[in-house]
Amino acid sequence: xxxxxxxxxxxxxxxxxxxxxxxxxxxxxxxxxxxxxxxxxxxxxxxxxxxxxxxxxxxxxxxxxxxxxxxxxxxxxxxxxxxxxxxxxxxxxxxxxxxxxxxxxxxxxxxxxxxxxxxxxxxxxxxxxxxxxxxxxxxxxxxxxxxxxxxxxxxxxxxxxxxxxxxxxxxxxxxxxxxxxxxxxxxxxxxxxxxxxxxxxxxxxxxxxxxxxxxxxxxxxxxxxxxxxxxxxxxxxxxxxxxxxxxxxxxxxxxxxxxxxxxxxxxxxxxxxxxxxxxxxxxxxxxxxxxxxxxxxxxxxxxxxxxxxxxxxxxxxxxxxxxxxxxxxxxxxxxxxxxxxxxxxxxxxxxxxxxxxxxxxxxxxxxxxxxxxxxxxxxxxxxxxxxxxxxxxxxxxxxxxxxxxxxxxxxxxxxxxxxxxxxxxxxxxxxxxxxxxxxxxxxxxxxxxxxxxxxxxxxxxxxxxxxxxxxxxxxxxxxxxxxxxxxxxxxxxxxxxxxxxxxxxxxxxxxxxxxxxxxxxxxxxxxxxxxxxxxxxxxxxxxxxxxxxxxxxxxxxxxxxxxxxxxxxxxxxxxxxxxxxxxxxxxxxxxxxxxxxxxxxxxxxxxxxxxxxxxxxxxxxxxxxxxxxxxxxxxxxxxxxxxxxxxxxxxxxxxxxxxxxxxxxxxxxxx
Numbered sequence: 091x092x093x094x095x096x097x098x099x100x101x102x103x104x105x106x107x108x109x110x111x112x113x114x115x116x117x118x119x120x121x122x123x124x125x126x127x128x129x130x131x132x133x134x135x136x137x138x139x140x141x142x143x144x145x146x147x148x149x150x151x152x153x154x155x156x157x158x159x160x161x162x163x164x165x166x167x168x169x170x171x172x173x174x175x176x177x178x179x180x181x182x183x184x185x186x187x188x189x190x191x192x193x194x195x196x197x198x199x200x201x202x203x204x205x206x207x208x209x210x211x212x213x214x215x216x217x218x219x220x221x222x223x224x225x226x227x228x229x230x231x232x233x234x235x236x237x238x239x240x241x242x243x244x245x246x247x248x249x250x251x252x253x254x255x256x257x258x259x260x261x262x263x264x265x266x267x268x269x270x271x272x273x274x275x276x277x278x279x280x281x282x283x284x285x286x287x288x289x290x291x292x293x294x295x296x297x298x299x300x301x302x303x304x305x306x307x308x309x310x311x312x313x314x315x316x317x318x319x320x321x322x323x324x325x326x327x328x329x330x331x332x333x334x335x336x337x338x339x340x341x342x343x344x345x346x347x348x349x350x351x352x353x354x355x356x357x358x359x360x361x362x363x364x365x366x367x368x369x370x371x372x373x374x375x376x377x378x379x380x381x382x383x384x385x386x387x388x389x390x391x392x393x394x395x396x397x398x399x400x401x402x403x404x405x406x407x408x409x410x411x412x413x414x415x416x417x418x419x420x421x422x423x424x425x426x427x428x429x430x431x432x433x434x435x436x437x438x439x440x441x442x443x444x445x446x447x448x449x450x451x452x453x454x455x456x457x458x459x460x461x462x463x464x465x466x467x468x469x470x471x472x473x474x475x476x477x478x479x480x481x482x483x484x485x486x487x488x489x490x491x492x493x494x495x496x497x498x499x500x501x502x503x504x505x506x507x508x509x510x511x512x513x514x515x516x517x518x519x520x521x522x523x524x525x526x527x528x529x530x531x532x533x534x535x536x537x538x539x540x541x542x543x544x545x546x547x548x549x550x551x552x553x554x555x556x557x558x559x560x561x562x563x564x565x566x567x568x569x570x571x572x573x574x575x576x577x578x579x580x581x582x583x584x585x586x587x588x589x590x591x592x593x594x595x596x597x598x599x600x601x602x603x604x605x606x607x608x609x610x611x612x613x614x615x616x617x618x619x620x621x622x623x624x625x626x627x628x629x630x631x632x633x634x635x636x637x638x639x640x641x642x643x644x645x646x647x648x649x650x651x652x653x654x655x656x657x658x659x660x661x662x663x664x665x666x667x668x669x670x671x672x673x674x675x676x677x678x679x680x681x682x683x684x685x686x687x688x689x690x691x692x693x694x695x696x697x698x699x700x701x702x703x704x705x706x707x708x709x710x711x712x713x714x715x716x717x718x719x720x721x722x723x724x725x726x727x728x729x730x731x732x733x734x735x736x737x738x739x740x741x742x743x744x745x746x747x748x749x750x751x752x753x754x755x756x757x758x759x760x761x
Contacts, residue, residue, distance in 0.1 A: 122242025281327015519598025
């Protein structure tokens, strides 16, 4: 499609520039991952690609369903006796190959970035007719903040852009040269897109089909033959996709994500979710349109030059319209195919949350290529007319880019600082304990390993010095029994004594199971605030026991209380003036039918027995009765309630409440 021939020297000069851009993109991707995203980007899907790559290195496509209860990784779901991961194997296979060959998956990130830059140049040269504007388009693409940041993640968007743009270039080249080999190679690349992002393969193909019809409809029979060659080349990718689907889902035409999510991630509008046990959303058509608006509005802030580049692209589109309508419609359809296509994909509504300062409207990443090509055309057209205008636009573009970057970098810094602090807390806690191998139970409320805290992950085969498990309440006792050869710990967020509330550090506590026909909780309650009424209470499942220890207490006074847990009853021993029903479980408290395995030992300090806002201290354990034995797990969550502020805070309660667990005989005394 080139409109003029270039000298060999000139072509080599532009290729040298593009090679430099590709090398820069390669290095930048690795540098960004190492220095901007050392703890990932905050997108919870990112570590899943690495995890699937590790599975492939182990020779596995799925993992045993036995991991579901305690070790279930994020974006996994059950199918028969296995757990299926969400993603297609294309990008994980590249990551796995990178690690196998080069010893690190980082090489794959750099290679994907370099591929996308070279592909952008090739397509731009093909559409604009000369290598100079093509190199300019590649520079606009490679230097965009979006490209630089996304290339440093383990997400597959940049790799897919490289494949999709290469596919587009090969088909355009084939239409111009009528080379059968080029069409077949284009089909091979398209099959690779199917193996990576199947829906994107459809969206990459539509604009090329439109262009082929508009520009070459006079040779329709030849186009049909060319399409057959593309289909021939796509067979390996389609076969591998079908084989993978069949292996993990039981049918060639059902994708892993559909099985993993329990059918909640299908195309179209309706109730959608990442997994059956994650919060669903009702994805409606109006919401889809609103997501397009929000994502497109945020997009210029991720481009080199921001709105200036958009304006240049619009000008370039006008110039191309006047010269070649078919090329115009190709670039326009490439620009809008993904926003319009993703109107039926529910997660596009979720991407709006990070569209401005997160990782951008990432489903629209392919837009960067046609925008860069159109903007390069606009710049070239201006250059021959008004150099001063071009300089002014360049200054404005730099200013807008500089203005848009700080909040984006601040967001990345915040995400990684928070992750670094959390991981450091856990690692320091384990190092202080000095016992390995270890099993670490994550915070309550974390439903998947590798979700909330992506770096705390397990290898697929669970062969690691430190394993991270999910908190399953009293069922943790079964896990501790199964891994009796490991020292078991629990992560809780808790404010240590005398520490300012700047952040809640993660504390690592040893966990053990205290078991017997009866379990005794010897408790010392200390009045530190001087309130006269002290109440000891215990919640066991939905039942609460309350005893008034003193109505004329003073600061510093202590009370020894013994709670004895029997399989069918609870006994109390200690000083008390009467049983009270005034103390009600708070909304944040632990008594309730929804948690029958919750055991809370607490103390209340108020101005009167009827006080509505007493201070409280609670230690919240897991407990159950199993085979006639009472089992209580140590390492409770500790909570303080500041009555006047009506606020609960996870904090050390040792100054108010000291609980010591011990197994006791069934004949323990009580009242």
